Amino acid sequence: MNLVGLMQIKKSKSRVQYRNFWQALHIDPPLLISLILLILFGLTILYSASNEDMLSIEKQTFHIGFAFIIMLVFAQIPPSTYQRWSPWIYLLSLILLAGVLIIGRIGNGAQRWFNLGFMHFQPSEMMKLAIPMLLAWHFHRIHLPIPARSLLLASLLILIPVFLAIKQPDLSTAIVFIIAGGSVLLFAGLGWRLIISMSILGSICTPIIWHFLHAYQKQRVLTFLNPERDPLGKGYHIIQSKIAIGSGGLFGKGLFNGTQSHLHFLPEHTTDFIFAVCGEEFGFVGSIVLIALFMTIVIRGFYIAIKAQDTFTRLLAASISFTFFMSFFINIGMVTGVLPVAGIPLPLISYGGSSMMTIMASFGILMSIQTHRKLLTT
């Protein structure tokens, strides 16, 4: 690549050539196939987890269908548009997030969504995408690595929505905000020395903050870190989920044969703890297959990031892929008892619409990034 090449890209802006049919449709086939396989596997697990309840499956299929449409729509929008609109999307998300909080306060009850009639709209879901878009937009405009002034600004841009999410209170969303925003910082080349010194600062601050917490807050944090402290509450979830996974063995009990989920020992077995159903019924082998499908998507995402043509798309694609990885890693880590109970659903598998829309929208952006690449015609 050279200066002449870049000049040519600029010139040929209006005459975009596409490699093939899929590119014309702005669909990335490897990503699409992986998504379809994962979602079909997920529907099978959900069918079993919901005690063969067709109504849940129908609703989830509707969610999936709607999410696919969103993905395809998002894929049609060129990355430059996203780039241009990023600050405004962020600002709108922030206003809506604050708005929903204020409405919740007035309505005298915690509320996280606007009722659009046909569905609930959660501003926090929009924010999950707005944060990495804004930061990628910002880092695209400046020279990397990140200067200190920019880091402060970026941190502020992440922490404002995090603060609003905690106010809701929605800890799991706050975690996703931090991952989504933080990952952009990491990919944008946040200095290792800075990362290390911030970690050290954090570990020094923790006991000081701890000292100022109320007793009930300390309890809540302790239970969050070690659920077994509360064997009838969150600890019960973990114990039952470990029993489900462990009793599945290498090859599982077979579809519909999971006693933990079918006899309701496993709580939230269609939502946050659905991975335990997979572990119980399909065993170690089934769990590996599921993880492999997730990883295919993650790797494809990073491939798209590496192949992306500018800093904005590169950072955005990498952040989307990393956030997706982190959400399923945290979920499986929680269900297998290696991470605290964070309340993050298993992406694309857990029953529910909101998070699926966001994730599929992000894959739409990935496809857009991949399919709007301009070929260099020399």
Added chain:
Amino acid sequence: MQRKRIAIKNHFAEIRLINHRVIVALIIITLLILLLIIRLFYLQHAKHDLYTTLSKKNWLDLVPAEPTRGLIYDRNGILLADNIPVFSLDVIPYKIQDMPQTLSEISKIVFLTDTEIAQFQKQLKEHRRFEELPLKLRLSEQELAKFSENQYRFPGVIVKARLIRYYPYGNSLSHVLGYVGRINTEELEEIDPVNYSASNYIGKMGIEKYYEEELHGQVGYQQVENDASGESIRTLNQIRSNPGEDLHLTLDINLQLAATAALEGHRGAIVAIQPSTGQILALVSEPGYDPNVFVAGISNQDFQALQQSPDKPLYNRAIRGLYPPASTVKPYIALQGLNTGATDPSYTIFDPGWFKLSNNEHIFHCWRHHGHGEVNLHRAVVGSCDTYFFQLAYKMGIHPIDDILSQFGFGETTGVDLVDELPGNVPSPAWKRKTKGASWYPGDTLNSGIGQGYIQATPLQLAAAVSTMANRGKRYTPYLLLSAQSPGKLTVTQPPNPLKPIILDDPQNWEIVINAMQGAVTEPQGTLYRVGKNLAYTVAAKTGTAQVFAKKHTINEVDHEDQSYLPERLRDHSLLIAFAPVDHPKIAIAIISENSGVAATAARKILDYYLLPHQGVKPT
């Protein structure tokens, strides 16, 4: 242009930077995924067995199924102990939020006694919260209907059909059958916890206790699937319980009822044995108690009342009552007299009404103050002459007396198939030294010779001894279990258990003594002459009187004396042993009537009932 150039230069640096970071991220991701896979492998392979066990413990439950208790019949197949279906009100504690509130609401619909509530509270503490506990056994039809209407108000309270023990003959069989009751903590330590895992009841007394193992049966199991709320969803597997064995007793319920009626209103005991086998035909201890009260759970108050009643209804006189056998030992002493040559049928003494040891100031009186005059062995037995037996005992000494009494089974338990039988006592010089620390005096020998003093026997022993007499020496263990039948299997008949027989040098001596016993009924001087008039069968019998209140004389037979001036409980006990017919005995009985003289008349009624043709079931 300058700015643009810098931007381009940074562009390549940025690509390198981001790509570098992506590679770092991929390495981290790979490590994290490896962590997950190791974790999954640990849970699903290394700890698989542990979690499989935990999972099964979650959902698999073994629900034991109570075996049906065996039924008890008499020798003619009449049902003596039944299992009847009752509707009980059961409570599942964990489903109830406010127990006191629920109990008070229930008591507005169903009458709950304080006992029932107290028993329920006790069980509530002892059992696990998801176990069903009976609150009220035996709901009446009205209560059942009333509760069913209100069922919806009481989640966790259910009406359950169950079988409970019922004894149709109530009081008259209480001392034979005993009863079943709730398993208590002591019994809990002794029983097989597996086999009793579904059982609430256990035999407490009598046949129910002695044959507990046979009657109980084998527990069955249902393997059920439970959901998280503890509800059984379906049965996966089941091993049926094996019902207990049905028992047929040697008892003849009609004879038992006749014997009970004969003794009615008096304290005492009657034991009737079939001499040819040792089978017990009737075993009565009066008064009895209603065993059905114990099945439902007796209140402390009622139990105290039974325990403290002066009539001692809980006391099984037939196997635990220790009485001086009094003159009923005379036939055995006479037999030993003949056997040892200490006397012979023609040997005659003069009875002045008393006997005096040559070196002793003490005078031993015959019950008949003016004496029997000239008496030989026959007349001594017929008229129950004490003087004759004082002399005979003195002549023989204590050892031959103890020897014959032991051979007839006195002084040791008969081995009947009932629990807590007492052995009684045949006193010997060694025994007296050991227990009383005193020497044996000739006077003690004289007392033993007429069945008084330290000698004690149960009515069952008396019956077993007279049965041996009827058999002319052949002995059998008295027993109650005729046969047992497991469902679907052949009846197992209990054979008689022969004991070491009494063999006399001259078997003719049996007939001499038995003839004298018969004379007691048929001859005008006989102690039973009045009662034994117009008999349609032959009877050999011997009466006895055990003194309760010591008067100035040592008297043995006082049935002619008027004791009505004495308070009832100070009056003498009357005893009787008998067998009939004399030649081929079908029945041997022993009767003791405390503080009353009804033994002889009761014997007549029982023998008449058994030996004369009558309405109802004819004994086999």
